[in-house]
Amino acid sequence: MSGETILIVDDEPAFARVAGAFLTREGYHVVTTKDAASAREVFAQARPDLVLLDLVMPPERTPEAGLSLLPEFSSAVTVVLTAHSEHELALRAVSLGAWDFLAKPVEPELLRFCVERALAKAALEREIARLRAEKAGAYDGLIGNGPAMAHVKDMIRRIGPAELPVMILGPTGSGKELVAHALHRASARRGPFVSIHCGAIPAELIESELFGHLKGAFTGAHADRPGLVATARGGTLFLDEIGETPLPCQVKLLRFLQGGTYTPVGGREARCADVRIVSATHRDLEAMIASGAFREDLYYRLRGVVIRTPALDERREDLSLLATHFLAQAAKKRKLRFSQEALAWLVAQSWPGNVRELKATIDCAAALADPRSSTISAEDLTFARGGGVPLAAEAVAETLPEAQEKLERRMIGAALAATEHNHSATARRLGVSRVGLLKMMARLGLR
Template sequence: MAMILIVDDDTAFRDTLAEALCDLDYQVSQAASCEAGLRRLQAGGIDLAIVDLRLPGDNGLAFLRAAPALAPGVPCIMLTAYAVGSNTIEAMRLGAFDHLTKPIGRETLAQTLARALRTKENDTVDTSAMADTSQAGEQMLSNSEVMRAIFKRIGLVADSDNSVLVLGETGTGKELVAQALHANSARKAGPFVAVNCAAIPADLLESELFGHVKGAFSGATAERAGRFREADGGTLFLDEIGDMALPTQAKILRVLQEREVTPLGGRHALPVDLRIVAATHRDIEADVAADAFRADLWYRLQVITIHLPPLRERPEDIDLLAAHFLQQGGNGRAKRLSGAALAALRAHGWPGNVRELRNTMQRAIALSEGELIEAGHLGLNAARASQAQTATTAAPPGDIDWDGPLDAAVATLEAAMLLRALAACAGNRSQAARRLGLSRQQLYRKLAQYGLE
C-alpha cells in the first residue's frame, strides 16, 4: 500500500484529502509546512507527495527544488487554488508530475495518483498530463482545462533547445507563449528578440534578420548585426512566419541546420547559438500543400507544436481575463462590470480573441465616468449587448418560495439559469450548455423538463 505525503497548511482540506486517499486504499502522512514536509520526506517511506503551492514560510516550489536530493524518484503533485499560468509552468519545469487545481475531483485524483505511481515503478517519465505554469506569466491567466494543458506543455519543453511552432488565431497570445518559453529556459539570462515578419517589407526582411556589412547595398552606410545575432545566447521569436517569402524561408532553414548566419554582402558565416520560436495564424499545412510554405522548414520548426484555442472556445476565461484587465488598466480606480456588461462580454464572439477583450476593457475604463461599467461602455455589437441586457433582466419563470419544498426552489432556480444562459448565448444551445457545465443532451432534457423548448 503506497504512502502519500500531504503538505498543506489548511487543516480541513488536508483532513478531507487524507480521507479520500484512505478510501482509495492509500496510507497517508501529513505536514503543515514546507519544512515539515521535507523532514518527513527525508525520513523515508514516502511513495508520492501532494504539495500545496501556498504555504507558510517556504512555498511549494521550494519543496519541489529540495525534494529530488532528499528522495530521488518520488513524484510530486502540486496543488493550487489560484489560476495563474506562471506557477504551473514553474512547477512543471522543477519536475512536478502534475499541477492540479482545488477542489480536486475524486476521479481526477485517483487517475493522477495511479499514473504517478506507475511512472515511479517503471522509472520513466509520464508526460501525458504534466503541469502548467511559467514565469512570463502573470498575464497568462486561465480557468480552462485546455489552457492549463498548454501551461503544462510549456513547463515541460521550456528547458529544451528544440524549435517550437505556436499556432493560433490573431490575438490568442502567441508572443506570451514565446516569452514564457524563454523565461523558463536555461537561456532566460540571454536576450529575447521578437520580429513580426508580416510587418516588415519582404525586400528589407533579410537585412533585418541576417544583418549586412557596410556597402552591401545602397544606403548600407554601416554594418548591422541583424536579429539572429542580436538573439545570440537567447531566443528569437519569429511572429507570423507564414507570411515570409519563400527565398527568405530557405535562408532561415539554413540557419536552423548550420547554426550560422551570413550577413548580406558578407563573405563569411558567423556562428549563432539561439532557440527559435515561430508563430503564425495561418493554416501552415494547407500552405505547404499549396507550395506557399516550404515543407522542409515546416518540419524543422514543428519539433514541438503548441496550438492556442480561440477565446470563443474557452468562454470560462472571459470573466477572469476581464477582471484582470480591469485591475491592470484601472490606475488605482475601482471599476466593476454591471450584470448587463458581463453578459454582453460572454455573448460576444471575440474574433480578435484576448487582444480584443483587453482593448474592450481599456475602452470601457476610459468611457465610464463612475465605478460601474455598463454594456454601452464596451462598444460591442449593439444587438448582442441588447440580448445580453435581456439575459440579465429577464424575469425567472417564478419567484422562489424560500419557505417551501427544496425541490421546487431548485427547479425554479434551474429554469431561471437556463433562460439566462440561452439569452446570453443568443440562443446558441451548445454555448449555453458549456456555460452551464452541461452536455447538450443534459441541456435538452432540462429544457423539456421545464417546458422551455
C-alpha cells in the same frame, strides 16, 4: 548511460581519439573536431551539453583562437584543455565563459571527475532557471485556469527547458506571443527575447534584418549593423506570423536553420548562431504547403514541438477572470468594476478576435466610463464594441450640455483606445489641436 553530448575541439588526433573513446565508454555521445571553423558548425548542429576546448588550434596556433570561441559556446558548459597552463590565461578563459581549466595531459579519472561535475552544474542551472521562472511568474499574461489553458501551461513547463524549436499555432489574438515569452522565461537561456514579424518586413530587407550587414554592403550601409540573430545570442528568436514569409526569404531562413550559421549581407565568413527558434502563425501551413506557398522542408525544421493556443470561445470559463484582469490594467488610477449585467453580457458574446478583441473592448469601455461612476455597465461595453449608444443610455442625458459632454467623452475615449493613448495621434484623429485635446480631457476627468 547518461547520453549527454560532448564536443571535443582539439587538433591533436591522439588526444581526441583517446579522450573520445574513454568518454564514449562512460556513456556519453562524443563528437570531435579540430579547428575553430568546423567547431562553430559542429556546435550548431550537435548542440552539445559540454565542450572540451583546446585553446591552441590551427591556423593561428595561439590561445586567442580558442578564446574567441568561448562567447559563442555560451549555451554549453565549456572546459578548457591545453598545455598552456599559465594562471593569467586561465583567468582570461574563465572571464570569457569557461567553467574550468585543465592542463594536458589529463588523467582519465580527473577527466571523468571534471566532466561529471560540469554536467551536474549544467543540470542544476537548468533546474534553478525553471524554479526561478515559476516563482517570477513564467506564465505572466497567460490568464486562465480552465482545462485549455492548463494544457498550454503544462506544455510550456515541459518544453521550456528543452532546446527544441517550438511552433505556436492558433487564431489571431489568442496570445501566441505571450506563450513565446513564457517559453523563454521557462528556459535556461539568459539572453534576450527578440521578435520579428515576418510579414511586416519587405522581402528585400528581411535578410539584412535577420543576419545584419557590413559597411558598404549596399547603398546606405554606412556602418556594420548586427542582425536580430546576433542580437538574440544566448536567447530566443521569435518568428511571428511565419506563414507570411515570402518564398525567397523562406530559402534563406531554411539554410540558416539547417546549418546553425549565417553570413551577414556583404560578408564572406559564416558566423555561428546561438538562438532558440520559436515561430507562430494563424495560417494553415499544411494547406499552404499543398498550394506551394510554404516550403515543406522549412515547415519540418520549424515545427519541432507544436503548442496550440485555444480561441476564446473554447475557454469561456476564463472569460470573467480575463475581463477583471484587463479592467484592473486599464483603470490603474481609479477603481472600476463590472456590474453583474456587464459580466453576463461579456460571457454571452462571441469573440472572433479572441483575447485581443476582449481587451480592446474593455480598454475602450474603461476610457469612456463616466468619472462619477465606479461601475462599467453592459451599455458601456456595447458602445465600446461599436454597437452604438443604447436608447436607455441616451435617455439619461436630460440637457444639451450633458449630452454634449457624454458624446465628447465617448469620442475622446474611443480615439485614445484606437491610438493606444497617443495624444498627438488622438488629436489628429479628432481634428483638434493637442493642447485643445488635453484641456478637454482635463475638463472631462479623462486625465
